[in-house]
Amino acid sequence: MICKNCLVELDDDMKRCPLCGTPVSGAGVPEEHTDHDRVVTPGLSYLEDAEKHVLQRILWQVTATLLVSGIVATIIIDRARHDTITWSLYPVTICLMVLSYASLFAFWQTKAIFRILAGWLLSTVFLIAINQYTAPSDWPVGLGIPLVFAVNFIALALLAVFHLTKRKGLNLLAYTFVAVAVLCISINGIISRYFTGVIYLGWSIIVAACILPVAAALIFVFFRTWNNPRLQKIFHT
Amino acid sequence: MAAETKSIRHRVPGENRSTEDFWLRLDNAAKIYPAIQSEEMTAVFRLSVVLKEPVKISSFLKAVSLLEERFPYYKMIPRKGFFWYYLQHYNEKIPVMPDAGIPCRAFEKDQLYFRVLLKGSKVSVEFSHILTDGSGGFEFLRSLLMTYFEVCGLLAQGKKAFMRHDQEVSPEEFEDAFGKNFQTDLPVPVKVAKSFHLPFALKTTPRFGVMSFLVPLGEVITKAKQFSVSLTVFLVGVYLLSLQNIHSKLAPLKKRHSRKILRVQVPVNLRKMYPSKTMRNFSLFVTPEIDLRLGQYSFEEILNIVHHKMQLETDRKLISKIISRNVGAERNILLKNTPLFIKSLFLFFTYKIQGTSRYSGVITNLGKVSFHEEVDKFIDYFVFIPPPPNKTLKVNCGVIGFGDNLVLSFGNISASRELEREFITTLTRSGVPVKILP
Numbered sequence A: 001m002i003c004k005n006c007l008v009e010l011d012d013d014m015k016r017c018p019l020c021g022t023p024v025s026g027a028g029v030p031e032e033h034t035d036h037d038r039v040v041t042p043g044l045s046y047l048e049d050a051e052k053h054v055l056q057r058i059l060w061q062v063t064a065t066l067l068v069s070g071i072v073a074t075i076i077i078d079r080a081r082h083d084t085i086t087w088s089l090y091p092v093t094i095c096l097m098v099l100s101y102a103s104l105f106a107f108w109q110t111k112a113i114f115r116i117l118a119g120w121l122l123s124t125v126f127l128i129a130i131n132q133y134t135a136p137s138d139w140p141v142g143l144g145i146p147l148v149f150a151v152n153f154i155a156l157a158l159l160a161v162f163h164l165t166k167r168k169g170l171n172l173l174a175y176t177f178v179a180v181a182v183l184c185i186s187i188n189g190i191i192s193r194y195f196t197g198v199i200y201l202g203w204s205i206i207v208a209a210c211i212l213p214v215a216a217a218l219i220f221v222f223f224r225t226w227n228n229p230r231l232q233k234i235f236h237t
Numbered sequence B: 001m002a003a004e005t006k007s008i009r010h011r012v013p014g015e016n017r018s019t020e021d022f023w024l025r026l027d028n029a030a031k032i033y034p035a036i037q038s039e040e041m042t043a044v045f046r047l048s049v050v051l052k053e054p055v056k057i058s059s060f061l062k063a064v065s066l067l068e069e070r071f072p073y074y075k076m077i078p079r080k081g082f083f084w085y086y087l088q089h090y091n092e093k094i095p096v097m098p099d100a101g102i103p104c105r106a107f108e109k110d111q112l113y114f115r116v117l118l119k120g121s122k123v124s125v126e127f128s129h130i131l132t133d134g135s136g137g138f139e140f141l142r143s144l145l146m147t148y149f150e151v152c153g154l155l156a157q158g159k160k161a162f163m164r165h166d167q168e169v170s171p172e173e174f175e176d177a178f179g180k181n182f183q184t185d186l187p188v189p190v191k192v193a194k195s196f197h198l199p200f201a202l203k204t205t206p207r208f209g210v211m212s213f214l215v216p217l218g219e220v221i222t223k224a225k226q227f228s229v230s231l232t233v234f235l236v237g238v239y240l241l242s243l244q245n246i247h248s249k250l251a252p253l254k255k256r257h258s259r260k261i262l263r264v265q266v267p268v269n270l271r272k273m274y275p276s277k278t279m280r281n282f283s284l285f286v287t288p289e290i291d292l293r294l295g296q297y298s299f300e301e302i303l304n305i306v307h308h309k310m311q312l313e314t315d316r317k318l319i320s321k322i323i324s325r326n327v328g329a330e331r332n333i334l335l336k337n338t339p340l341f342i343k344s345l346f347l348f349f350t351y352k353i354q355g356t357s358r359y360s361g362v363i364t365n366l367g368k369v370s371f372h373e374e375v376d377k378f379i380d381y382f383v384f385i386p387p388p389p390n391k392t393l394k395v396n397c398g399v400i401g402f403g404d405n406l407v408l409s410f411g412n413i414s415a416s417r418e419l420e421r422e423f424i425t426t427l428t429r430s431g432v433p434v435k436i437l438p
Helices: A045-082 A089-107 A112-133 A139-164 A170-196 A203-224 B016-021 B030-036 B057-066 B134-151 B217-226 B231-248 B252-257 B299-313 B316-331 B340-353 B418-429
Strands: B023-025 B044-051 B076-080 B085-089 B096-098 B114-119 B122-128 B209-216 B261-269 B283-286 B289-291 B361-369 B379-385 B395-402 B405-412
Touching: A045 A089, A089 A112, A112 A139, A139 A170, A170 A203, B023 B076, B030 B340, B044 B134, B057 B096, B057 B114, B057 B134, B114 B134, B122 B134, B134 B261, B134 B361, B209 B217, B209 B379, B209 B418, B217 B231, B217 B405, B231 B261, B231 B289, B231 B299, B231 B361, B231 B395, B231 B418, B283 B299, B283 B316, B289 B299, B299 B316, B361 B379, B379 B405, B395 B418, B405 B418
Parallel strands: B096 B114, B261 B361, B361 B395
Antiparallel strands: B023 B085, B044 B122, B044 B379, B076 B085, B114 B122, B209 B405, B261 B283, B261 B289, B379 B395, B395 B405
16 A cells, blocks of 8 residues: 555555555544653662762861861961960951851751851851950941841842742852842941941942843853753853 | 763663753864855755665654664754854654655754655655764665664664664764864965856755756766776766866856866765764865866866876875864864854854855765665665755765666756756766666
């Protein structure tokens, strides 16, 4: 039996040509051919999770070693020169705060939002405790706590945006840039408010003006390459 | 290699995950096509085989389905990167469709860049040059046909002379052989002068038309042997002679102002020179030429020049120099870091201005092909239709032989058939009978 349209040879039991769909004279029921089997690769997520945790711990070890070394060195230098702790209090505070965040992220297996909130709380407690240890002043309330608040609030907002973003690619980098710009403006505002009593934005506006066009370009590339969010493919040279 | 997969066969068959994972950089020869291809200049070539019996559709579709996962590197679509285009795996079924008779049509966006077409006893495959060259496309067709014959029970199991459907996909099959055989610090080839182009007016769109001619292979080879040259040299000689005849018929003023160098581009399959199993593009060109400023040439003189020029230019060291120039340009730090839209504009205008300005025509000879004695008896002849030529070249020619049948196909976008007429008349005058194929 030959198809009238494409002239190929049909099987005797075919009601229509599977190539062009032309019905064999006297037949009306379309014939469908089935999909052939496809192999589906099994997921490997549990292995990836284990690998991720090992990597996190190694990163924490490196971070902790560097921070503790920094703390010890700073205190030794400060004490050697002034016989007491003076300026080293500030870098030590910052190092301890970073260490608390690193530890929470390395060892507390919970949602990122809880880890950030816990880090925020710990940082605030650090600031207050250190202020109590030294001669109490207004810098924790006027400067330290607002800065910690700004950093954590923006980080949480960024995390929420990441979470709500369904398609992840260059857009995440763009959002991070925007967050950095907002953070710079906040830091600039908080510092100027503490020292001068008024909010004066200077350097942060320049930083934002530089960062935001980059973020806009990244967003543009992201939507331009909507179907291909993998960076290696898009940016190979 | 970009999509470094040790065993593609085991990863690609999955759905979305593998589709995202498997991608390839364009090979050196393919890089220009996304920038210059259009509805008319499609960069699509066709390979057809005409069997002695109509195709059994159920067996054929089964053969196609058996091959679904054998050629993952052809199931790709070009995508825009920031610096270059790349090929993204697209896990669609191999498209099989009735042959509507219009060869080398452009592929739609988000469609696989190859297709299988059927009409009666004729099986055709069409590939975009972005994916592969004629040799790669032919290997696919060979595999498809042999699988079909195997499904039909016409071929004993276990024949290994083709890429079997149950065979593992080797990464060598989708390697960029240009990059692999690239040598640094080689001198740049000498720039050649612009050449004569056919003075014909273009047809209105759609422009591309094909005429195919069947000639007895044995008789052409006998003629070639009379001049002690190969079949390819003989055909290139006929092509140059036809161009010379067209040039000599020009009106005196036009002849005076036209370019006098007749140069033909002849693709060379580099797999024969470099050990490579690649199924992607791996060919370059040699360019035999005659210079009419030195006077008119006899057919013997043309054959002599073509013979020696082809011997000279197929020297491996000279080919290395051309690979080095082409790949070197691609790896130039400035060029490779230029955003794609600028690069595409640059490639488009460079091709527009220079493109084929240094060639008068193209003739691609895929040579005499043979499958296996068990199945050769079921095949009548093959046809190779090269991609539509551009507005400068206007005409090109594809040649393929099987058994005692040699098929010459002329792709033409001009309103004139003068070149075909000259070419065929030269053959018939030398005593070779020519039959026009439907």
